[in-house]
Amino acid sequence: MTDIRVLIADDQVMVRQGFTVLLDAEPGIEVVGQAVDGADAVAKAAGLRPDVVLMDIRMPGLGGIEATRRLTEPPGAAVRVLILTTFDLDEYVYEALRAGASGFLLKDASAAELAHAVRVVATGDALLAPAVTRRLITEFARLTRTPRAPLRDRAGVLTERETEVLGLIAQGLSNAEIAELLVVAEQTVKTHVGRILTKLSLRDRTQAAVFAYETGLVRPTGR
Known part of the structure; x- marks a missing residue:
């Protein structure tokens, strides 16, 4: 390697x-x-x-x-x-x-x-997993005063399950944690994550989390 x-x-x-x-x-x-x-x-x-x-x-x-x-x-x-x-x-x-x-x-x-x-x-x-990073993302979200409409329009390409997974990514959950919560295989979650990043033209999970907050799909106070 x-x-x-x-x-x-x-x-x-x-x-x-x-x-x-x-x-x-x-x-x-x-x-x-x-x-x-x-x-x-x-x-x-x-x-x-x-x-x-x-x-x-x-x-x-x-x-x-x-x-x-x-x-x-x-x-x-x-x-x-x-x-x-x-x-x-x-x-x-x-x-x-x-x-x-x-x-x-x-x-x-x-x-x-x-x-x-x-x-x-x-x-x-x-x-996105450490508690301090979750706190950081939450504080970042508080600075986003209003959802950005163009970004929300982009989110329309996601399926209901992909939108759900995106919200959990934004809260700092790992693939394993998301799989356990949704009662699916971890590989299934990996597939969803890959499709989310591709559909939204995002580079990684951090961009996905920021996207979720900026569109208003996720609120700082909880899922």
Whole structure:
């Protein structure tokens, strides 16, 4: 199996070097480069073609949010962006998710947590299970004042069961948890998730969750 290629973008050299040492020690993961700011990350990603970019939000010059948008917006963009933040409810994380980030990770994460996050994001599964991320998504949803009609129209292509699965994804449930709740096989849930992402032209589960909240299909207070 090919190693997961990682680019680390942070204006603090200690963070870049520390994460590089931790990730290079993990089997199946290779740090292919470091970037000092958002513009550097976008430029280096074009040449290095990483699978995952660890992106700090607050950097001088081009920040992490705009850099994330530039990396993920082009049609067919395969790179996943994992946001690095100091605070678990950093206000900028909401905008980063909207810009296309696949999840977020605290800078004080352990080596095991860091490696797990990279592997999860690289597979397109996104980081929605941890309680702190559920809280983040809920707070993000509160910032969405009114459902966006064009997005709701797009949701009309989903079947009733796909809409139900989308709502559960938005609440941070894993495929196994959704399967147990709906009393179906986990493979059936995986099939539904794949069809949802394809029909809505979404990249991963994080985008699906944001979509669900922005369309009003899911409310912050519950299912």
